Amino acid sequence: MSESFNSMTGVAAALGIGMLVGFERERRKGQGESRASAGLRTFTISALLGYVAIKVGGALLLAIAAGGLALLVAVAYWRSQSKDPGLTSEVALITVLVLGALCSTEPRLAIALGVIVAGLLAYRQKLHDIALGQLTDGEIRDGLILLIAALVLLPLAPDRYIDPYTSINPHTIWTLTVLLLTLGAVGHIAVRILGTRYGYVISAIASGFASSTATIAAMGNFVASQPGNIRTLAAAGIFSNLATMAQVALILGAVDISLLRPIWIPLLCGAVATAIYGLCLMRSPRDGEVNDEPVKAEGAFSLKLALIVTLTMTGITFLSAVMLDQFGQAGVMITATLTGFADAHSSTASIAALAKSGQLPITAIVAPALIAVSSNSVSKCVVAWISGGRQFAMYVIPGQVLLTLAMWLGVLWS
Template sequence: MDDTILDLAVALGIGLLIGAERERRKGTGPGRAPAGIRTFSIAALAGATAMLVGGGPLLAAAALGIAVLAAAAYWRGREEDPGLTTEVALVLTVLLGGLAAERPALAAGLGVAVAILLAARGQLHRFVGTVLTAQEIRDALLFAAVTLIVLPVLPDRPVGPYGALNPHKLWLLVVLLMAVSGLGYIAIRLLGPRAGLPLAGLVGGFASSTATIGAMGNRARRDPTLLRPAIAGAVLSSVATIALLATVLAATSLQALRPLLPAILAGGAVALVYGVVFIRRALADTAPADTQPGRAFDPKAILGFAAGLAAIILAAAVLRDMFGHTGILVAATLAGFADAHSAAIMVATQVAAGHLPAEDAALPILLGFTTNTVSKAALAWLAGNRRFAAGVLPGLMLIALAAWGATFWWAGWWAGFAAG
C-alpha cells in the first residue's frame, strides 16, 4: 500500500478516536458542543492534506483557520460550557493530522494519549481535587523546581577546598533523596505504611542506599509508629546496593567480580533476612499508624543530609592531603565514604587495565564498602532517632561482617584447594 494512503489512514484514525470521545460529551439540542466525531475526523484529514499539498505553511494556515472557527464556537457557547477543551483538542487534531503525514507512528501515539486524557476527565478532576492535597501539589512543584531548574545550572566539576565537592553531584543526591522519600510516601498512600515503606526502601536503594536510609530515618522520626517498616526499608536498601555492586563489577571487570562473589552473596542474604524479619514485625504490629496526609519529603532534613555528606567528602579529601596517596587501598577506603560503587568501579578499572591482579581486588572494594557502611550508620543516627539507629546499625554491621567473613572463608578454602 502506498505510504501516503497509510498516512491519511493514520490521520483519519486519530480524528475518529478523538472525535468518538468528544461525541459522547457533545450533548444534544441547541446547546450541544460544536464539534463531534465528523468534525474531528475532517479536521485531522485537513491537517494531513495540507501537509501533503503545501507543507508547513499550508498546515499553519489550516490550523489557524480551524482555530478561528473554534474561537467563534467558544464565544457563542461560553455561557453553557465555559471550558476550552473541545476547541483546543480540535486545533491539536489538525496538527496531529499534519504530523501523521510526516511521522505517522508518533502522531498515532500522541493521538491515543490525547484521547486517553479526554476520556479520563472525571478521574483526573477527582484525583486532583479530592485525592491530592494542597501540600502534595506544592511538594510536587518543589521537586520539579529542584530537578528541572536548579540541577541543570549547577557546575558539574570539582570546586571548593581540595576540589573535593561537585555541586551538581551533591544536588543530584538531593534530588534522589526527594525522589526516594516521595516514593515512600506514594507507597504508603497506595499500600499502607506497613507494607509501603519496605517496598520503597528496596526500590530506592537502586538509586542511593544512603539517601534511602536518610529518608527512612526522617520518616521514623516524624512518625514513631512507622519505626519497624522504616527500619525494614533502610536495611532492604542495602540489598539493592549489593545487587547494583555486582552489576557494576560485572560490567567493568568480570575478573574483579569473581573474588567478591562470596561477599556479595553473603551480605545480600543477611540484608534480605534482616529486612524480612522487620517486615514481619511491622505487619504483626497492631499499633495504629498515622494515616494523616503529611509531606512527601522534608526540605530541611534533605538539606541537612546534603550538608552532612559534603562534610564527609571534605573530610576524606583532608585525610588524603595529610597522608598522601599510599596506594589503591587508601583511595578506595576514602572513596567509600561517599559511594561504595565509585570505589568498586575504580578498583575494577585497575583490574581490567591489568594494573592490579584480580585476586587483590577484594580487599580495597570491601574497604570501600565498609567505609560506606560507616557513612550509612552515621546518617541513620543523624537522620532518624536512637530507636531507628538501634534497629538499622546491627543490620549494617551484620551485612559487613558477613561480607568480610565470606571473603576470608573463600580465600582460605581457595588457598587450601590450590595447595591440595
C-alpha cells in the same frame, strides 16, 4: 525514496494521533442536538491539516490554519457555553493540529505526546477525583516544589567543579537533592497505595538502585510523621542495601563475569544478613508499636531535610578528596575507603576497571570492593542519625554492622 517514506511515516503518525484522540472524544460527545461539536472526524482532519499546513506553507500557513481553527473553536464554544462550560475538547483540538504539524519532523515525539493527551482525556474523572478528593494541600505543595526543583532549578545548576579538589559540582549536588525529594515522593505514594507495612519496604528496595544512602535518608524523613512505624521505616532502610549488593554484583559482572567468582559468596552473605535483620524488625514490633499506622498525608517530603542530607554527603565527598590530595595515592585500599564514604558503586566500578586492564589481580578485588561497601555503611549510619534521629539510627546501625560483618565473614568461606 527515503523522503517519500518519511512523508508517509509523518502522515501515518498524524492520522494515528487524530484518530486516537478523536475516538476518545467521540465516546464523550453525546448524541442529538446536545452533542459536542468535535468528534472522531474533526480531530482526525485537524491532525492531517496540521501536517499538510507545515509541509506546504511552513510556519506561516500553520499559524493561519491554527488561527482559523481557533476562531471556529471559539464560535463552537460560544454556542455551547450554557451546556458545557469546559474548554477541554477545544484545547485538545488545537493541540492535535500542532501535533500533526510536529509529525513532519519528530513523529515519535508527536505520537508520545498524542498518547499522553488521549490518556489525560480518558482518565478525566479519575484525575478530578484525585485532585479534589485524595490529594492534600501539603501533597500538592510538595509536588510543585519537586517539579520546580527538577525542571527549573536543576537545568540551571552549573555542571562544573568549583573547588580545587574537583569534588563539589553544583549540578551533582542539586541532582542528589532532587533524587532525595523524588525518593520521598515515591515512598509516600507507595505507602498511600499499599499501606505502611509493605509500601515503605517495596519502595525502599526499588529506590535503593538509585541510592541506598538517599533511601535511608528518605525513610528517616518519615519518622517525624510516622513515629509508630519507626521499626518498619528502619527495616525499609535496611532492605535498600539489597539493591546495593545487587548493583555491586551487576557492575562487576558487566565489566567481566569472571570478577564475580571471588566475591559472590561475601555479597550473598551480606544480602542474607540484610534480609534476616529487616524481617526481624518488621515481625517483632515492641509493645505499643503499630506496624500499619494510618498515613498522615500532610506532605510527601521535607525539603529542609533533603538539603541537610545533601550537604552532609557533599561534605563527606569533599573530605575524601582532600585526604586523597594531601596523602596521595597510597593504594587501592585507601582510595576505596575514602571514595566509598560517598558512593560504593563508583569505587566498585574503578576497582573492576583496574582488574579488567590487568593492573589488579582478579583475586585482589575482594578486599577493596568490600572496603568500599563498608565505608559506605558508615555514611549510611551518619545519614540515618541526621535524618531520623537517635532512635531510628539505633535500629539502622546494627543492621549495617551485621551486613558488613557477614560480608567479611563470607570471605573466609569463599
